[in-house]
Amino acid sequence: MKKTLLILVIIGIIGINTIYCQATIRNEKSCTKTEKNYTLQKISEGVRIYNEGCFEGYTLIGTMNGPDFSDVKLVNMRGKTVNKWNNIFPFPAKMLPDGEILVGKHTESSTHNEGDIKEVTQLDWNGNVIWNFSDMFEYGNGKSARQHHDFQRQGNPVGYYSPGQEFIPKGNTLILGHVDVNNSEITNNILQDDVIYEVDWEGNPTGFIWYANEHFDEFGFSKVAKDSIYKHPGLSRPNVWWWWIANLQGFKDNDWLHINSVSRLGKNKWFDEDPINYSIFNPNNLIIDSRHANFIVIIDYETGSIVWKVGPDYSSNTPEGQKIGQIVGPHNAHMIPQGLPGEGNILVFDNGGAAGYGSVPGQPNKYRNFSRVIEFNPVTLDVVWEYQNKKTEKIGLSFLFYSELIKWGKNHHFYSPYVSSAQRLPNGNTIITEGYAKRVFEVNFENEIVWDYFRFRNKGIFYRAYRVPPEWVSNNPSGYDLWEK
Numbered sequence: 001m002k003k004t005l006l007i008l009v010i011i012g013i014i015g016i017n018t019i020y021c022q023a024t025i026r027n028e029k030s031c032t033k034t035e036k037n038y039t040l041q042k043i044s045e046g047v048r049i050y051n052e053g054c055f056e057g058y059t060l061i062g063t064m065n066g067p068d069f070s071d072v073k074l075v076n077m078r079g080k081t082v083n084k085w086n087n088i089f090p091f092p093a094k095m096l097p098d099g100e101i102l103v104g105k106h107t108e109s110s111t112h113n114e115g116d117i118k119e120v121t122q123l124d125w126n127g128n129v130i131w132n133f134s135d136m137f138e139y140g141n142g143k144s145a146r147q148h149h150d151f152q153r154q155g156n157p158v159g160y161y162s163p164g165q166e167f168i169p170k171g172n173t174l175i176l177g178h179v180d181v182n183n184s185e186i187t188n189n190i191l192q193d194d195v196i197y198e199v200d201w202e203g204n205p206t207g208f209i210w211y212a213n214e215h216f217d218e219f220g221f222s223k224v225a226k227d228s229i230y231k232h233p234g235l236s237r238p239n240v241w242w243w244w245i246a247n248l249q250g251f252k253d254n255d256w257l258h259i260n261s262v263s264r265l266g267k268n269k270w271f272d273e274d275p276i277n278y279s280i281f282n283p284n285n286l287i288i289d290s291r292h293a294n295f296i297v298i299i300d301y302e303t304g305s306i307v308w309k310v311g312p313d314y315s316s317n318t319p320e321g322q323k324i325g326q327i328v329g330p331h332n333a334h335m336i337p338q339g340l341p342g343e344g345n346i347l348v349f350d351n352g353g354a355a356g357y358g359s360v361p362g363q364p365n366k367y368r369n370f371s372r373v374i375e376f377n378p379v380t381l382d383v384v385w386e387y388q389n390k391k392t393e394k395i396g397l398s399f400l401f402y403s404e405l406i407k408w409g410k411n412h413h414f415y416s417p418y419v420s421s422a423q424r425l426p427n428g429n430t431i432i433t434e435g436y437a438k439r440v441f442e443v444n445f446e447n448e449i450v451w452d453y454f455r456f457r458n459k460g461i462f463y464r465a466y467r468v469p470p471e472w473v474s475n476n477p478s479g480y481d482l483w484e485k
Contacts, residue, residue: 047079062090065460157266162337232362332421353417389414
């Protein structure tokens with residue numbers, strides 16, 4: 001009996017490997033284009049599609065796989081690693097114009113299990129520390145930045161390249177962090193609140209600090225949502241049918257908003273056109289999004305007030321619901337920088353998954369098992385561009401088939417219930433990080449995939465990835481054309 005079972009297992013493994021190899025060959029034949037000598041690379045190297053129409057540069061990818069195995073890779077268009085930084089926590093990692101990177105540093109006194117990073121650090125090409133900051137809050141075994149999810153360096157408002165940005169090498173750093181607060185108007189629980197603060201190159205606070213809990217009444221929560229937050233801040237009790245999906249999102253008690261991005265608006269056409277009527281789009285103002293509460297808001301940098309928002313209500317009787325549709329668990333909402341196609345519009349990774357406060361305390365009230373990336377006009381709320389590749393809306397065997405077996409191509413079910421990001425490129429293409437699938441790909445305006453990178457065997461997730469210009473990379477080893485030309 002045992003011998004029969006062993007034979008069946010061996011036959012099964014051989015059969016699976018045969019199917020996999022045949023599929024790989026078919027994919028190479030059907031997906032490759034040879035214009036300009038572009039070729040499909042081996043799957044082990046990560047790149048599967050490399051077509052004419054992509055925008056050549058290097059891609060910085062932050063892989064989160066626990067404190068001991070997280071790293072940042074810089075890969076070229078063929079998937080070859082041209083540099084790697086180890087023993088850091090890319091929450092996120094961003095490249096600066098001189099080839100250095102800004103990143104979180106995981107140390108013994110870091111507390112990533114609670115969503116915090118102790119140090120924000122700047123490393124040179126060889127991994128040497130150029131700058132670091134942790135001296136903000138008393139926490140754990142000493143001082144901590146309590147950074148999570150995002151930061152921005154002065155002169156680079158959204159963290160990626162745009163033409164003519166005035167980067168300041170030793171400028172201020174804007175940091176998204178955590179702080180524990182009591183606010184009985186929200187709940188009797190101790191809240192894990194989101195805080196945004198700014199420090200200069202010497203590590204001194206600039207005087208700007210913003211606490212989310214102080215703006216509770218500005219976020220647009222209904223009475224039902226407020227009652228839900230009061231009884232159970234944090235969405236840690238998802239519907240049983242969605243538990244296994246929602247569990248990926250790391251819901252926990254008292255993490256009531258889970259803001260996951262912050263950036264400046266930067267120079268934009270709205271403010272340039274009419275600084276009085278469009279004062280809400282002042283370049284210094286900040287834009288954030290809340291994964292748990294499904295809103296995107298703009299913060300007045302001078303007053304701290306919320307001056308623009310969409311959500312958390314996307315019902316059919318609201319402009320947001322009629323034009324944008326329901327956003328669930330958003331990430332990386334930002335204004336497309338000046339000089340790039342779509343400048344002035346909002347670009348956001350609309351994850352799906354589970355989110356939103358409703359009538360059942362602690363339980364999300366919105367669920368969706370596919371993602372989309374949307375670009376919309378912040379004045380009219382019209383959707384200008386959207387990417388999605390939805391293959392099923394059912395939770396069951398069909399969903400497992402698409403999400404676990406078909407990892408790329410036309411039949412891949414585009415979905416990342418957590419992390420992820422999008423970046424607009426100078427030629428109008430968009431780089432998308434599908435974090436849960438460990439995938440970064442580039443699409444054009446017609447939603448054709450022109451570059452696709454995927455790590456098949458690695459554990460962990462891709463937090464964010466950024467395409468960076470050749471002039472930012474030491475010696476431009478792959479010889480790509482400079483973007484500034």
